[in-house]
Amino acid sequence: MKYEDITVSGSISISGSFNVPNHVSSVLADQATGSLYFDTTDKLFKVFQSGAGAINVASQPFTPSPAAQPVNIEYLVVAGGGGGGSMGGGGGGGYLSGSLSSIASGTSITVTIGAGGSGQVVQGGATPNNGSNSSLASTAGTSFTTVTATAGGKGGGSSSATAQAPGDGGSGGGGAGLDTSGPGASGTAGQGFDGGDGIAHGTRGSGGGGGGAGEAGADGVDITTGGDGGDGKQSSITGTTTYYAGGGGGGSYLYQGTGNSSAAGQGGATGGQSNNGSSPNATANTGGGAGSGGFRSDGWQAGSGAGGSGVVILAYDATKVSATGGTITTRSHDSYKVHTFTTSGTLTVSDPT
Numbered sequence: 248m249k250y251e252d253i254t255v256s257g258s259i260s261i262s263g264s265f266n267v268p269n270h271v272s273s274v275l276a277d278q279a280t281g282s283l284y285f286d287t288t289d290k291l292f293k294v295f296q297s298g299a300g301a302i303n304v305a306s307q308p309f310t311p312s313p314a315a316q317p318v319n320i321e322y323l324v325v326a327g328g329g330g331g332g333s334m335g336g337g338g339g340g341g342y343l344s345g346s347l348s349s350i351a352s353g354t355s356i357t358v359t360i361g362a363g364g365s366g367q368v369v370q371g372g373a374t375p376n377n378g379s380n381s382s383l384a385s386t387a388g389t390s391f392t393t394v395t396a397t398a399g400g401k402g403g404g405s406s407s408a409t410a411q412a413p414g415d416g417g418s419g420g421g422g423a424g425l426d427t428s429g430p431g432a433s434g435t436a437g438q439g440f441d442g443g444d445g446i447a448h449g450t451r452g453s454g455g456g457g458g459g460a461g462e463a464g465a466d467g468v469d470i471t472t473g474g475d476g477g478d479g480k481q482s483s484i485t486g487t488t489t490y491y492a493g494g495g496g497g498g499s500y501l502y503q504g505t506g507n508s509s510a511a512g513q514g515g516a517t518g519g520q521s522n523n524g525s526s527p528n529a530t531a532n533t534g535g536g537a538g539s540g541g542f543r544s545d546g547w548q549a550g551s552g553a554g555g556s557g558v559v560i561l562a563y564d565a566t567k568v569s570a571t572g573g574t575i576t577t578r579s580h581d582s583y584k585v586h587t588f589t590t591s592g593t594l595t596v597s598d599p600t
Contacts, residue, residue: 327361327378328554332402334454336495340534341396341417341438342460354388363554424452457494473497498541529555
């Protein structure tokens with residue numbers, strides 16, 4: 248009777264399928280040649296080489312199923328933009344992009360989408376508001392540091408003839424320009440830029456543009472021209488290049504003529520350009536800051552727009568994991584799965600299918 252020891256070192260990677268011979272716990276006289284058994288004395292698995300060979304049983308099939316490897320998940324997190332003030336444009340929501348590393352099957356990620364801030368309704372009425380934060384947080388499985396994009400700052404407003412300060416945020420709101428040269432608010436490093444300054448001309452003036460994720464808002468210019476909102480920032484995470492988190496345009500005391508304020512920021516609403524001096528809302532799920540309505544020909548401040556709500560987008564290699572949650576598309580150039588969240592929800596990661 249002969250046998251040989253099998254010694255394994257390092258690691259073994261197995262794919263496909265193979266047969267494991269019928270195995271026993273000790274050597275028998277009638278053991279089939281090639282059978283696998285465990286030597287309880289030597290504490291080794293061994294293969295029977297020769298003997299009576301009276302037993303002839305079919306080998307048992309074994310198909311390995313290797314565990315899914317942890318995968319990196321790309322992300323874009325954009326917060327809600329700030330509302331427009333009576334003069335200052337709203338700041339764009341904070342913009343964060345990067346990659347979550349070593350996310351394993353079983354991980355559950357909570358996605359929170361920030362709302363856009365409301366705009367100032369009328370002079371002396373409700374003041375504008377900052378937007379709300381957007382975030383990612385792991386609730387089960389592999390943990391990671393919570394990713395939080397800071398809400399966009401509100402534009403500078405007014406209550407009667409008293410200027411009100413703009414809000415700090417992911418990007419800062421533009422300064423009010425009514426009887427004061429109010430400074431623009433501060434953005435958050437790595438997420439956005441400052442708002443532009445408001446410019447005073449006696450008891451009149453123009454507001455600064457809201458900061459964007461790509462650049463600061465421009466200062467107010469003169470009585471008829473508010474500052475442009477800062478440009479947003481581009482992302483191609485979905486496979487299509489898109490701007491997010493632009494700043495809203497600053498309003499002016501006089502809305503007439505061609506010198507009205509405008510928003511350079513791609514997500515920001517345009518301020519003070521319609522016939523009645525009102526400003527539309529920023530586009531939803533872009534994190535854009537809203538523009539200011541400026542003032543109407545009767546001397547009253549027009550309604551300003553609301554900031555755009557935020558968005559969260561996640562993308563990953565679908566050969567390594569699969570997931571549910573949000574609206575799912577496929578990125579054309581590399582077949583990555585893309586999950587877009589326009590409302591709060593959960594991304595649940597599982598083994599590849």
